[in-house]
Amino acid sequence: MSLKLNQHISREFNAELERIRSQVLRMGGLVEAQLVHAVQALREGDSELADEVLKADQRINQLEVEIDAECTEIVALRQPAASDLRLIMGVIKTISDLERIGDEAKRVAKMADSDLAGHLPEHMSMEINYMADLARGMLHDVLDAFARLDADDALKIAQRDRQVDLKYESITRQLITYMVQDAKSIPTALAIMWAVRSLERIGDRSQNIAEHLIYLVRGEDVRHVPLDDLLQSANPRKTR
Amino acid sequence: MDTELNAQPSLLQEDSQNAELAVVVRGLHVYYGARLVLDNISLDVEQKQVTALIGPSGCGKSTLLRCFNRLNDLIDDCHVQGQVRLFKRNIYHPDEDVVTLRRQVGMVFQRPNPFPKSIFDNVAYGVRLQHKLGARELREVVRWSLKAAALWDEVKDRLSESALKLSSGQQQRLVIARALAVKPSVLLLDEPASNLDPISMLKLEELITELKSRYTIIIVTHNMQQAARVSDHTAFIDQGRLIEVSDTRSLFTHPKQKQTEDYITGRYG
Numbered sequence: 001m002s003l004k005l006n007q008h009i010s011r012e013f014n015a016e017l018e019r020i021r022s023q024v025l026r027m028g029g030l031v032e033a034q035l036v037h038a039v040q041a042l043r044e045g046d047s048e049l050a051d052e053v054l055k056a057d058q059r060i061n062q063l064e065v066e067i068d069a070e071c072t073e074i075v076a077l078r079q080p081a082a083s084d085l086r087l088i089m090g091v092i093k094t095i096s097d098l099e100r101i102g103d104e105a106k107r108v109a110k111m112a113d114s115d116l117a118g119h120l121p122e123h124m125s126m127e128i129n130y131m132a133d134l135a136r137g138m139l140h141d142v143l144d145a146f147a148r149l150d151a152d153d154a155l156k157i158a159q160r161d162r163q164v165d166l167k168y169e170s171i172t173r174q175l176i177t178y179m180v181q182d183a184k185s186i187p188t189a190l191a192i193m194w195a196v197r198s199l200e201r202i203g204d205r206s207q208n209i210a211e212h213l214i215y216l217v218r219g220e221d222v223r224h225v226p227l228d229d230l231l232q233s234a235n236p237r238k239t240r
Numbered sequence: 241m242d243t244e245l246n247a248q249p250s251l252l253q254e255d256s257q258n259a260e261l262a263v264v265v266r267g268l269h270v271y272y273g274a275r276l277v278l279d280n281i282s283l284d285v286e287q288k289q290v291t292a293l294i295g296p297s298g299c300g301k302s303t304l305l306r307c308f309n310r311l312n313d314l315i316d317d318c319h320v321q322g323q324v325r326l327f328k329r330n331i332y333h334p335d336e337d338v339v340t341l342r343r344q345v346g347m348v349f350q351r352p353n354p355f356p357k358s359i360f361d362n363v364a365y366g367v368r369l370q371h372k373l374g375a376r377e378l379r380e381v382v383r384w385s386l387k388a389a390a391l392w393d394e395v396k397d398r399l400s401e402s403a404l405k406l407s408s409g410q411q412q413r414l415v416i417a418r419a420l421a422v423k424p425s426v427l428l429l430d431e432p433a434s435n436l437d438p439i440s441m442l443k444l445e446e447l448i449t450e451l452k453s454r455y456t457i458i459i460v461t462h463n464m465q466q467a468a469r470v471s472d473h474t475a476f477i478d479q480g481r482l483i484e485v486s487d488t489r490s491l492f493t494h495p496k497q498k499q500t501e502d503y504i505t506g507r508y509g
C-alpha cells in the first residue's frame with residue numbers, strides 16, 4: 001500500500017501532514033550539516049567551527065519541540081488512524097533519534113576543542129573520515145528515503161549499520177594497540193575513542209529511523225527482527 | 241459449563257471450531273425489490289465480544305443488522321438469500337419462531353422510538369410480555385435497566401411521565417434500557433450514541449464494555465473512535481460488500497485493504 005499524504009478530504013489536514021514532513025526533512029538537513037561540521041572541526045582542529053556546531057544544536061532542539069507539539073496537536077484534533085497515525089508516531093520517534101544524532105555530533109565537535117585535535121595521526125584521520133562518511137551516508141540516505149516514504153530503501157539502509165559497527169571495532173582495536181605501545185598516546189586515543197563511539201551511535205540511530213520508516217509505510221514493526229528475515233519477506237510484499 | 245458440554249457431545253464435535261461464534265453469516269444477499277443492497281456477505285460474530293459495523297451511509301449496515309433478528313421480514317419488498325445462523329440455528333428456517341428470536345436478539349434502532357407510554361412502562365413492556373413478575377421485582381428490573389443505560393438519575397423521580405417528554409438523548413438511552421430489560425443474548429445497536437453528549441456517550445461505551453461479559457453485541461457507528469474504543473472486531477462494509485473484517489486493533493492501525501484505509505483516514509478513494 002503506498003502512502004499518500006495529500007488525499008484526505010480535509011485539505012487542511014493534508015497541509016498539516018505535508019508541513020510536518022517538510023519540517024522533519026529540515027531538521028534532518030540541519031543534523032546532517034552538524035555531523036559534517038563536527039567531523040571537519042575534529043580533523044582540522046577548528047575550534048571556531050566546533051563552537052558553531054555547539055550553538056546550532058539549540059536550533060535542532062527547538063525544531064524537535066516544535067514538531068513534537070504539532071504532532072500532539074494532530075493527535076488531539078484530528079484523531080488520525082491507520083497510516084496517518086503511523087506517520088505521526090513514526091515522526092515523533094524519528095525526531096527524537098535526530099535530536100540524539102545532533103547530540104552525538106556535538107560530542108564529536110567537543111573533541112575538536114581539545115589539544116590533540118588537528119594532530120591526529122594521518123592514518124587515524126583517514127579512518128575516522130571513512131567511518132564518518134559511512135554514518136553520514138546512512139543518515140543522508142534515510143532522510144532521502146523518508147522524503148519519498150520509501151520502505152524498500154529504508155530496509156537496505158538499515159543493513160548498512162553493520163559496516164559502521166565493523167569499522168568501529170577495527171578502529172577500537174587499533175587504538176588499543178596504540179595505547180599499549182605508547183602510554184603518551186592514551187589521552188589522544190581516548191578522545192578518538194569517544195568520537196568514534198559517537199559515530200557508531202549515529203549509525204544505530206540512522207538504522208532506528210530506517211525502521212520507523214518501514215513501520216510507518218508498511219505497518220510492521222521491524223525493530224528487533226533479524227534483517228535477513230526481513231529481506232526474505234520484503235520481496236513477496238513488493239508484488240502487492 | 242461442563243455439564244452443558246457433556247449434555248451435547250455430538251453437537252459440539254460437529255461444530256467444535258465454531259464453538260465461540262454467536263452469529264454466522266454465509267453468502268447473504270439482500271434485495272429491496274430488484275435492487276441488491278447486500279452482496280454475498282459472509283461474517284462470523286464471536287460470542288461475548290463487541291463487533292462494530294462501519295461504512296458509509298447507505299452501504300447496508302442497518303439492513304445487515306435487521307437480518308440478525310429478521311426484522312427485514314416486515315419490509316414488503318425485501319428479499320433475503322443465504323444463511324444466518326444464531327448459535328448454530330438457522331434463523332431463516334421456516335420453523336423459526338420469530339417472536340422468540342427477537343426476544344433473544346434485542347435491537348436499539350437508529351432513531352429512538354419510545355412508545356407513547358410512561359417511562360416506566362416503556363422499560364417494563366417487554367419484561368411483562370415475557371415473565372409474570374411481582375411489582376417489586378419488576379421495579380427492580382426497570383431500575384437496573386435504567387441505571388445500566390445511564391438514565392436512572394435523570395428520570396428516577398418522573399418514572400410515570402410520558403417517555404415522549406424526554407430529550408432525544410434521553411430517549412435513546414431509554415430504548416437502550418428497554419432492550420436490556422429483557423436480557424437478550426445478542427444486542428444489536430444501530431448508532432446508539434448519535435444523540436448523546438460526550439459524557440453520556442462514554443457512559444454508554446462503558447456500559448457496552450461491561451455488558452459484553454454476558455452479551456454478544458453488534459454495534460453500528462459512524463464514529464470511528466467509538467468503534468475503535470468499544471469493539472473487539474470491526475467489519476467495514478462499502479456498497480453492500482464486506483470489504484474487510486478483522487480485530488479492531490489491526491483494522492485501525494494497519495488495515496489490509498486500501499478501501500478501508502481510505503475510509504478510516506478520511507481519504508477519497
Ligand SMILES: Nc1ncnc2c1ncn2[C@@H]1O[C@H](COP(=O)(O)OP(=O)(O)OP(=O)(O)O)[C@@H](O)[C@H]1O
Nearest residue numbers: 272277295296297298299300301302303304315350
Ligand atoms: N425499506 C427500504 N426500501 C428500499 N430501499 C431501502 C430500504 N431500506 C434501505 N434501503 C436502501 O438500502 C441501502 C442500505 O440502507 P441501510 O439503511 O442498510 O444503510 P446504512 O448503512 O444503515 O446507512 P446509514 O449509515 O445512513 O444508516 C440504501 O441504499 C437504502 O436506500
Ligand SMILES: [Mg+2]
Nearest residue numbers: 301302303350
Ligand atoms: Mg443505518
